[in-house]
Amino acid sequence: MDFVNAIILLLNYIFVPALAYGSQLALGAIFVTLIYGILRFANFATGDMMSFGTMFTILFTWYLQSVGIGLGFLPTALIAIPFAIIFMVGYMLLIDKFVFKYYRVSKSPPVQLAMVSIGVMFVTQAVVRIIIGPSDRRFFDGEKFLIKAGEFKEMTGLNEGLAIKSTQVITVIVTLVLVSTLFWFLNKTKTGKSMRAYSDNEDLALLSGIDPKKIVMITWIIAGILATIGGALYGLDKSFKPFTYFNNMLPIFAAAIVGGIGNPFGAFLGGYVIAFSEILLTYAYRKFFMYVLPESMEPGGLVQLLSTDYKFAVSFSILVIVLLYRPSGIFKGKVL
Amino acid sequence: MRKNLNVIAAYSIMMGLIILVGIFQSWNIALSIFNLCLISAVMTMGANIQWGYAGLINFGIMGYTALGGLAAVLISVNPVQEAWSAGGSNILFSLFLIIGMVLAVKYVLKKYEKTKKRTYIIATIIILGIIIIRFVSEPGIEAIEEVDPAKTGFLGGLGLPIIFSWIVGALFAGGLAFVIGKVALGLRADYLAIATLLISEIVIAIIKHEDWLTRGVKNVIGLKRPAPYEVNLQQTDWFINLVERFNSSKLSLISDYSERQTALNQLVIEGSSVFVKLCYSGLFLFVVIILLILTQKALYSPWGRMMRAIRDNEEAANAMGKNVVKQHLLIFVLGSAIVGIAGAMLVTQDGLFTPGSYRPMRYTFLIWVMVIVGGSGNNFGAILGGFVVWFLWIESAPIGLYLVNLTTAGLDDTHFLKVHLIESVPYFRFLMMGAGLLLIMRYRPKGILPEKIEIK
Numbered sequence: 001m002d003f004v005n006a007i008i009l010l011l012n013y014i015f016v017p018a019l020a021y022g023s024q025l026a027l028g029a030i031f032v033t034l035i036y037g038i039l040r041f042a043n044f045a046t047g048d049m050m051s052f053g054t055m056f057t058i059l060f061t062w063y064l065q066s067v068g069i070g071l072g073f074l075p076t077a078l079i080a081i082p083f084a085i086i087f088m089v090g091y092m093l094l095i096d097k098f099v100f101k102y103y104r105v106s107k108s109p110p111v112q113l114a115m116v117s118i119g120v121m122f123v124t125q126a127v128v129r130i131i132i133g134p135s136d137r138r139f140f141d142g143e144k145f146l147i148k149a150g151e152f153k154e155m156t157g158l159n160e161g162l163a164i165k166s167t168q169v170i171t172v173i174v175t176l177v178l179v180s181t182l183f184w185f186l187n188k189t190k191t192g193k194s195m196r197a198y199s200d201n202e203d204l205a206l207l208s209g210i211d212p213k214k215i216v217m218i219t220w221i222i223a224g225i226l227a228t229i230g231g232a233l234y235g236l237d238k239s240f241k242p243f244t245y246f247n248n249m250l251p252i253f254a255a256a257i258v259g260g261i262g263n264p265f266g267a268f269l270g271g272y273v274i275a276f277s278e279i280l281l282t283y284a285y286r287k288f289f290m291y292v293l294p295e296s297m298e299p300g301g302l303v304q305l306l307s308t309d310y311k312f313a314v315s316f317s318i319l320v321i322v323l324l325y326r327p328s329g330i331f332k333g334k335v336l
Numbered sequence: 337m338r339k340n341l342n343v344i345a346a347y348s349i350m351m352g353l354i355i356l357v358g359i360f361q362s363w364n365i366a367l368s369i370f371n372l373c374l375i376s377a378v379m380t381m382g383a384n385i386q387w388g389y390a391g392l393i394n395f396g397i398m399g400y401t402a403l404g405g406l407a408a409v410l411i412s413v414n415p416v417q418e419a420w421s422a423g424g425s426n427i428l429f430s431l432f433l434i435i436g437m438v439l440a441v442k443y444v445l446k447k448y449e450k451t452k453k454r455t456y457i458i459a460t461i462i463i464l465g466i467i468i469i470r471f472v473s474e475p476g477i478e479a480i481e482e483v484d485p486a487k488t489g490f491l492g493g494l495g496l497p498i499i500f501s502w503i504v505g506a507l508f509a510g511g512l513a514f515v516i517g518k519v520a521l522g523l524r525a526d527y528l529a530i531a532t533l534l535i536s537e538i539v540i541a542i543i544k545h546e547d548w549l550t551r552g553v554k555n556v557i558g559l560k561r562p563a564p565y566e567v568n569l570q571q572t573d574w575f576i577n578l579v580e581r582f583n584s585s586k587l588s589l590i591s592d593y594s595e596r597q598t599a600l601n602q603l604v605i606e607g608s609s610v611f612v613k614l615c616y617s618g619l620f621l622f623v624v625i626i627l628l629i630l631t632q633k634a635l636y637s638p639w640g641r642m643m644r645a646i647r648d649n650e651e652a653a654n655a656m657g658k659n660v661v662k663q664h665l666l667i668f669v670l671g672s673a674i675v676g677i678a679g680a681m682l683v684t685q686d687g688l689f690t691p692g693s694y695r696p697m698r699y700t701f702l703i704w705v706m707v708i709v710g711g712s713g714n715n716f717g718a719i720l721g722g723f724v725v726w727f728l729w730i731e732s733a734p735i736g737l738y739l740v741n742l743t744t745a746g747l748d749d750t751h752f753l754k755v756h757l758i759e760s761v762p763y764f765r766f767l768m769m770g771a772g773l774l775l776i777m778r779y780r781p782k783g784i785l786p787e788k789i790e791i792k
Contacts, residue, residue, distance in 0.1 A: 041526065042526040042529065042530060099774060102778060109525075110525065110526055111393060111525045111526060111529075112777070112781075114526050114529060115704070115708060115773075115777060116774065116777055118701055118704065118705075118773065119705075119770045119771075119773035119774035119777065120770065120774070121701070121770070122701070122705075122766045122767070122769045122770025122771075122773065123766070123767060123770035123771060123774070124770075125697075125763075125766050125770075126763050126764065126765075126766035126767035126770060127767070129760060129763040129766070130757075130760040130763050130764070130767070133759070133760065134763070246697070250533070250534055250537060253530050253533075253534070254534065257527070257530065305466075307545065309541065309544070309545035310541055310545065312537060312538075312541060313537070313538045313541045313542075316534035316535065316537055316538050317538065319530075319531070319534055320519070320520070320531060320534065320535065323520070323523060323527060323531055324519055324520075325455070327523065327524075327527065
């Protein structure tokens, strides 16, 4: 019985939250990796683009709530996301037309494009803060828990409860659907294949008649979809605050690089690697050992490898280690 | 003279703007802008050495700034004796352990060939070391943090004059840069950017959460000053006389004695803070000028020519027998050290150390905007960038307010749009910075004062 309790404990405090957080990171990481693979620069505006998409989701959610449209036990934001995506994609294409296109056409070095993305970051951040303000926003409605800790305890008669938030389930399901659609698109459709070809060898792709304008446009559209959904899911699960989104850029970068930048599948797994290692290394295992070990061997302290203050530091350290030992990422192999 | 005309013109306009602020707003504001412009100028010089001279991209400026600030605390605060006796020995022992761990790793690196086995050995040493250090240091840290947590709760510093911290800050930052450079400089440009950005976040995390060393988010306040205190100035005779002489014409207009006395008091209070700021300006200006002379000399020296050669064509420079790796490391350390000085100067001026205030927007990306806008590779350009961008950063709120009032003039004062826009005026600075950066990068990619190299 104690063993089952220990497992439930780990599921509740490590596995479920890490799975949800990892999915949110994974979407962002695929976004970074796509931009890097096809447009060939590190996009420092990632976090703020995600907050931009989330802002639209929130605005539409508020509107829908005010006219009384909802989904019952599901959050209203799910209806709002498609509308937000339309605006977000528009914004992305606009930025590309007025900012990035010039540098792409004149074949500037990637560093210059990264600098330009910092300019975009400043502007996007300002627009978000001017429109919706810098404060914390919660826009979740509907049923909060799928399984409540108390109910679970009653049902199974265990000491430990397992709470699953509905946002966590939604996050994981949406991520899986989205990512599998994306991989299907990249691997099976003609456009997707030409995107991979373009990312692999630009000159050869151009030679074989692939239209670069179309590739770039589709990349921005996919990026807009990923950014909006990733951001909205994070906001639903936790809360929306522009500053947090800006900070999330860092673990997202870590995930993309750990998975091998330019490789979407690597980025997808990288998200989970980062999320799990962050939570595994900062969790206090005291209670777990209390269940597993006999009473005489119970640990005195918290049995915590690192204090939770260093959550971000964990992912960055992983990144630094990966960069030093395998700069091409853990899952190297074919690019895009 | 003629060829430097644009430099002189740009700087005159900048000084004119600051003087205008002095006349229309107040000299206090003008001087505080000027002081922070000088500090920003030091930071941009550091970044410019790395980016402009050598093409190294360093997004870790925030980390070095914070380390400089930490140096200011560790140098100037008086040591907390009780904390030292409570947990000092544990901390010192842990320090020895860390040194031992580093030496052990170095030994393994030297002794064994590059194999999987070596990697595992190193990993074991590090993990075991961290666990042992945690066991040793934890009781010490707890004991230290329990010593009067409302006031101290940390080890304190050396109790020396704070001005020394400017050098120590440079050493700290340089040391960190040496370690980072050793491991990360081989990376490609954009990877290096990301790696340095993340490492600087780690540095901030450590400074924020190691309360025994830095007091963490509880902040260290009331640091010693290199300049006199306003309160003392207001009671010294020579200062009051000085203020009286400066304002004699204004004061002589007031006939009533008591009224004249209150007016004088008011002027003395205002004057004292201006005087203190002037003291800081003098100190900072001294640093900026020294650094400017050194960096200019370096730029035109054979070493500077070599750096530019490495920047423009690494392979060719390598083929000519220049040690690219070593030079990159050197310049990375030098640039970071200069940023460290700026960090210490900043804390010296503020008189307080607030780890929570170190954010990448303000201390990394804004500095980069300064370098790019001013003109990378040109020291005068980088300094000008520091001035222009900081000036706009501060003055964008009033400008934004003015623009909002202008565009919404037709609306009622309580109209929701107007209220909302006025509330969000502080964020116009981000918009301005971003738009400025994008415009400069598009239409004047070399900055306001572009790099100009003449062979003398």
